[in-house]
Amino acid sequence: MQFFKDKVVVVTGGSDGIGLALCNLLLQHGAKVATCARNQAKLYDLQVQQSGRPLHTQIADVSNKNDCARFIHSTIEVFGKIDVLINNAGISMRGLFADTDIEVIQSVMDINFNGPLYCTKFALPSILQNKGSIVNVSSIAGYRGLPGRSGYSASKFALNGFSEVLRTELLHTGVNVMWVCPGFTASNIRMRALTKNGANQGESPMNEDKMMSSKECATNILQAIIARKRTLILTFEGKKTVWFNKLFPSWADKLVHKYFYKNGQLVQ
Ligand SMILES: NC(=O)c1ccc[n+]([C@@H]2O[C@H](COP(=O)([O-])OP(=O)(O)OC[C@H]3O[C@@H](n4cnc5c(N)ncnc54)[C@H](OP(=O)(O)O)[C@@H]3O)[C@@H](O)[C@H]2O)c1
Numbered sequence: 001m002q003f004f005k006d007k008v009v010v011v012t013g014g015s016d017g018i019g020l021a022l023c024n025l026l027l028q029h030g031a032k033v034a035t036c037a038r039n040q041a042k043l044y045d046l047q048v049q050q051s052g053r054p055l056h057t058q059i060a061d062v063s064n065k066n067d068c069a070r071f072i073h074s075t076i077e078v079f080g081k082i083d084v085l086i087n088n089a090g091i092s093m094r095g096l097f098a099d100t101d102i103e104v105i106q107s108v109m110d111i112n113f114n115g116p117l118y119c120t121k122f123a124l125p126s127i128l129q130n131k132g133s134i135v136n137v138s139s140i141a142g143y144r145g146l147p148g149r150s151g152y153s154a155s156k157f158a159l160n161g162f163s164e165v166l167r168t169e170l171l172h173t174g175v176n177v178m179w180v181c182p183g184f185t186a187s188n189i190r191m192r193a194l195t196k197n198g199a200n201q202g203e204s205p206m207n208e209d210k211m212m213s214s215k216e217c218a219t220n221i222l223q224a225i226i227a228r229k230r231t232l233i234l235t236f237e238g239k240k241t242v243w244f245n246k247l248f249p250s251w252a253d254k255l256v257h258k259y260f261y262k263n264g265q266l267v268q
Contacts, residue, residue, distance in 0.1 A: 003226045005030035007132075008079040010072070012062050012119060013089025015042035017187030018137065021218035022086060027053045029222075034075035034082075036060035036067075037089065054079070062089045062115030063107065072122035083132040084225060085123045087116035090137065090155075092189050094205070095196030096266060097150040104194050105151030112155035117162065131174030133225050136163045138179045140238040144245045144252065147260040148268070156181075167230065176228040180221050181242070183235025186211040205268055 009026050013019040014035025023046065026033050032054040037043055043057040056078045060067035075082060090112045093104055116136050127134060141149055142156030160179055167177035190204035212235055224232040233239050245252040260268045 001025075001029040001222065001226075004222070006032065007083040008032045008034070008075070008081050009084040009086065010034045010075055010082055010119070010123060011086045011088055012060075012071075012115065013037055014057075015039055015046060017189060018182065018185060018214045018217050018221075019086075019088040020046065021214040022088065022221065023055070024050070025215070025218050025222060027055060032056075032079045034058070034071070034079065036062070036071045061111075062087075062119060063110035065114075065118045068115065068118035069122050072119060075123075076126055081130055082123045082126040083130050084135065085119060085127060085133070086135045086137065086221070087119055087159075088137040089115055090189070092149065092152050092193040093195075094148045094190075094193050094201055094266075096148055100150070100196040101198060104196065104198050105154070107198070108151035108194065109155045109158070112152065113158045113162070116159060120166070127175055128170075128173055133176045133178065133228070134163075134166065134170075135221065135225060136160075136177075136179045137221075138163070138181050140181050140183055140233070140235075140241050142179075142181060143233075143242045144256065147257065148266045176225075178224060178229050178231060180224065180232040181234065181238060182212070182217050183233075183238030183241075184211045185214055185217045185234075187214050 004026055009031045011019050011022045014023040015037035023033050023035050027050050034056040036058045038061050040059050047057055056075055058071045058074055060071040062068055093108050120134055136159050138159045139156045141153040142160045145153045163177055163179040186208040193201040195201050233242055
């Protein structure tokens with residue numbers, strides 16, 4: 001982890017879950033870290049816990065282009081450059097497409113897809129200068145559509161496509177583009193997932209205790225950045241899902257349906 005000493009790393013959505021674990025580990029390993037989120041109190045808590053360390057925080061909603069511009073430009077003002085951008089901020093949803101307000105799907109797309117687009121656009125000149133890395137935190141749902149998550153899966157498929165194009169375009173520039181697909185990871189994402197009418201779900205339908213921890217997920221991401229990997233697919237279940245879906249897509253439809261439904265009702 002010596003690699004990160006004095007590197008300037010931007011992590012969107014660093015106030016909770018995987019993003020918070022990334023910020024804590026990066027600061028511990030000597031990086032200069034910039035992060036944003038919408039909730040001021042949680043960013044303030046992070047500032048207090050990490051006081052004395054090189055941390056820049058700003059309230060920003062990544063679905064807002066001007067917020068992203070302000071956040072990225074202020075990071076360059078504070079630290080002088082950007083070496084690594086980790087587009088991590090994201091939200092999930094749970095609701096069958098037929099029942100879900102279209103605005104719910106649009107806001108998931110705005111945060112999970114447009115957010116990385118804006119931040120990458122504004123940070124790219126500095127990352128190019130420093131031959132750094134761009135990391136997009138996607139999901140297994142970006143390889144395999146999951147019932148009740150139409151907007152989430154669509155946003156992560158879009159993010160994977162964007163990442164692949166960007167990686168190819170930047171292949172000979174010295175910039176590494178990687179997309180990361182965590183499997184189920186213990187965090188607040190399911191608590192805050194949007195329901196069919198846009199309210200927070202307020203509970204997790206899954207057993208969070210059995211999942212990979214956010215810290216383990218973040219450690220894997222940092223190791224993959226050092227190794228300049230192309231993709232990182234996490235958890236045994238996650239890898240199995242991606243490969244099974246590639247080889248036997250119709251069979252996968254049936255198995256995924258079986259996992260998510262009971263007596264015709266979406267239960268996961
Ligand atoms: N946990 C999993 O099982 C899992 C699996 C696969 C992929 N992922 C991906 O991993 C990433 C991190 O998720 P997580 O599990 O750590 O979720 P989390 O615990 O809910 O944390 C999400 C973070 O993103 C921030 N955020 C959300 N919307 C934002 C917005 N519009 N603008 C700025 N910041 C925003 C949140 O802060 P505020 O709410 O204060 O803005 C929070 O800091 C996401 O992209 C997610 O899709 C997670």
